[in-house]
Amino acid sequence: MYEAAHARPDGESTVARLALTAAEQGYEGLVVRNHGDAEAGYDPDAIGERYGIDVVDGVEVRAGDRSRLAGLIGSHRERRTVVCVHGGPHNRLVCEDERVDVLAHPMRDGDVNHVLVRAARENGVRVEFDFGRVLRTVGGERVQALRGLRKLRELVGKYEAPYVVSADATDHLQLRAPRELLAVGESIGFDREAVRAGLAEWGRIAERNRERRADSFIEPGVRRGRYEEVDR
Amino acid sequence: MKHLPKHLRPRWRYLGVGIESWPDADVDRAAFQRDLWYAAGNLLGDPGSADVDLTVYGFRFEDGRGDAVVRVRRREVERGRAALACLxxxxxxxxxxTVRGTAGTVRACEERYIRRPPEPTDERTVAFEDADRDAVVRGSRADVRVxxxxxxxxxxxxx
Structure with missing residues (x-):
């Protein structure tokens, strides 16, 4: 199972500290999803090797207007393994863009409906179940977060759209172990296995995108083989 | 009151939990117990919270690191874990x-998950983000004052 978190300067902890904590908690991987305007300088392979965890270079693209957002998605897609987009008013644009891997916290400042969830499924955009506000807020804000999660859960279930689950941590103190997220998910109405699948999905995205970025990749199902040089 | 015969007494599980915070945090047992009950009440409601119990037994906290034993009812371990995660x-x-593990008695819980000597804490100056800064260092972890x-x-x- 994988988790995705924000590191310094987007959060309070360095990538290394997040990786160390996540590894201790039993995660197999950590996606660094700093916002595009607060990137962390780090070496994913070196940190991953040191703490025995797969560190994935990701990004959470954020922009005010639509045209800039589309441009940023394109430029980050070429450089990053996992491209998330900060959800909100542009949810629709994001769901219709197949270059996007994850629509992050779509319910925080925005909304989704059946059209968006269907578009997300067709374009392979995972919608995120953000447990962050369930774990860290109280009162009305938490009720809203729970209401949003429920609506999203019903739509995602209905249209069988792909999804990921995350605690959206911004420091090592906000990370929660997989078992804890399963328990929280269960108590707010999720199926345990669904939460597990949502945590594992980050890993699948990373694996698929690494394969696609590899030099031997041409298109899905077609890769450059070992006889290519000889045939020419 | 006369205590219950053994087969009627509630069965408990004891969760060994680790607590981590920033070095300047001041957390005591009473505050931990109060906020844990609030977290459980908010997540599970009053009936759920009463079912799970979540009484704090052993408690130790120093320099931003600590541990505790939390009692839950036997079949409510997962709900207890959820409430602890929301703290x-x-x-x-x-x-x-972090829930390190569960045990059937306080003693087993402390022996297995609590009674490890706490890692020594050290304060020193480190080079972090192009400046010399004070840090509280424990093992390979460091909390840097910024x-x-x-x-x-x-x-x-x-x-």
Missing amino acids: SEVGGAPVRV DGGFAGATDYDFE
Whole structure:
């Protein structure tokens, strides 16, 4: 199972500290999803090797207007393994863009409906179940977060759209172990296995995108083989 | 009151939990217990909270690190775990509470999950983000004092 978190300067902890904590908690991987305007300088392979965890270079693209957002998605897609987009008013644009891997916290400042969830499924955009506000807020804000999660859960279930689950941590103190997220998910109405699948999905995205970025990749199902040089 | 015959007594499980916070956090047992009950009440409601119990037994906290034994009813371990996961602040200090494991008695719980000598804490100056800063170092972890708070780092960041 994988988790995705924000590191310094987007959060309070360095990538290394997040990786160390996540590894201790039993995660197999950590996606660094700093916002595009607060990137962390780090070496994913070196940190991953040191703490025995797969560190994935990701990004959470954020922009005010639509045209800039589309441009940023394109430029980050070429450089990053996992491209998330900060959800909100542009949810629709994001769901219709197949270059996007994850629509992050779509319910925080925005909304989704059946059209968006269907578009997300067709374009392979995972919608995120953000447990962050369930774990860290109280009162009305938490009720809203729970209401949003429920609506999203019903739509995602209905249209069988792909999804990921995350605690959206911004420091090592906000990370929660997989078992804890399963328990929280269960108590707010999720199926345990669904939460597990949502945590594992980050890993699948990373694996698929690494394969696609590899030099031997041409298109899905077609890769450059070992006889290519000889045939020419 | 006469206590219940053994077969009628409630069965408990004891969760060994680790508590982590920033070095300047001041967390005591009463605050931890109060905020844990609030977290459980908010997540599970009053009936759920009463079912799970969540009484804090052993408690130790020093320099931003601590541990505790939390009692839950036997079949309510998962709900107890969920309530502990939702405990994000104690007395205003952000905390991370990790369930290290469960045991059937307080003694077994302490022996297995608590009675490890706490790692020594050391204060020193480190080079972090192009400046010399004070840090509280424990093992490979370091909490570096930065403007307006702390930054979580490890020895990897100072190499």
